[in-house]
Amino acid sequence: MKSIILQEKLKDGLNIVEKISSKSLTLPMLNNILISAEKNFLNLSATDLEIGINWWSLAKIEKEGKIAIPSRLFFNFVNLLPNKKINIEKENNNLIVGCENRETQIKGFSAEEFPIIPKITEGESISINSSSFCQSINQVVDIAIPSTTRPEISGVYFLFQKDLITIVTTDSFRLGEKKIFLKNHFSLKKDYSLILPQKTAREVINIFGEKDKELKIYFSPNQVMFESFMEETKHPQIQLASKIIEGEYPNYQEIIPKKYTTSLRFDKNEFLNQIKSASLFSGKINEVKIKANPKEKKIEIFSQSPEIGNYNSSVLGKIKGEPVEISFNHRFLLDGLLNIKSSEVAFELNGDSGPGVLKPVGDGSYIYVVMPIKSS
Secondary structure: OEEEEEEEHHHHHHHHHHOOOOOOOOOHHEEEEEEEOOOOOOEEEOOOEEEEEEEEEEEEEEEEEEEEEEHHHHHHHHOOOOOEEEEEEOOOOOOEEEEEEEEEEEEEOOHHHHOOOOOOOOOEEEEEEEEHHHHHHHHOOOOOOOOOOOHHHEEEEEEEOOOOOEEEEOOOOEEEEEEEEOOOOOOOOOOOOEEHHHHHHHHHHHHHHOOOOOOEEEEEEOEEEEEEEEOOOOEEEEEEEOOOOOOOOOHHHOOEEEEOEEEEEEHHHHHHHHHHHHHHHHOOOOOEEEEEEEOOOOOEEEEEEEEOEEEEEEEEEEEEOOEEEEEEHHHHHHHHHHOOOOOOEEEEEEOOOEEEEEEEEEOOOOOEOOEOOOOO
């Protein structure tokens, strides 16, 4: 193997794949990345056996070949090189790296020892704008939590239909649902649903979310693959393949209230700041109390801590329905509010013990359901 590539390009690729390489003591080969020189491209690959990633860049290939190299060492070394041409050459199981007046030799491993990263070559696929897709995932991804007893809720649920993508997460105390309404319908033969590991979902956001370009998604029974392309050649640039979580996702729609007894509407930023202030006095259980009466035009916010003191405030708002006094975990309220993009928010309540629903006013694509703290 012998190739030449710019330091900046190689650094970009390593920044993407190095995060996937595993820090494994039982399988040390997973601590490496696979470097392959093929035709006009340099390819970097990494896997932790749950996620596999391939990255390609145009490069000058003088001799084809491949070698596995310690990922963290190579990443750190390339980052310290100047933005000049880097010469990469394999000699036996060593990688010779030269740049300007620097040359180093890194001990590597046989490429045959590196795990094969599966690719989905059959089945259906769709194409979507990468930026809007990743922004939608980002609105719900942090709600899911690791669970060994209920692994299905530790991931992100996706339902792909011809004219709609639905993305859902829950931790049993709250639930986020984001819908992407499609102008151009997918030509799918059937609906596809899957539960993506939270780690994979975050990597999809980090890798594909920055650029406004085409993202292709491939479906198979036990894994999914995301792919972006080079604009100049239409050759794949990044492929991220992931296992999916087995099992049935809960029938979450049963959790979403179909009606409410009290409806509040208020300015998001003002309410957000008041909840942040109240959180400073919320005590060990993070409790913030909200009180609203339709006869008044204000929503009262209260919190107290025996050790610190208490907090009282109010915000102007529109109140319809029955009077209500209800407590929530301030962290859960803040998470929902921060993922709402509109300036005005609707908060639908069902007495002092039913779930509350936060919604952006004028946008039916996002809802956030949160359970209250029940009074003793």
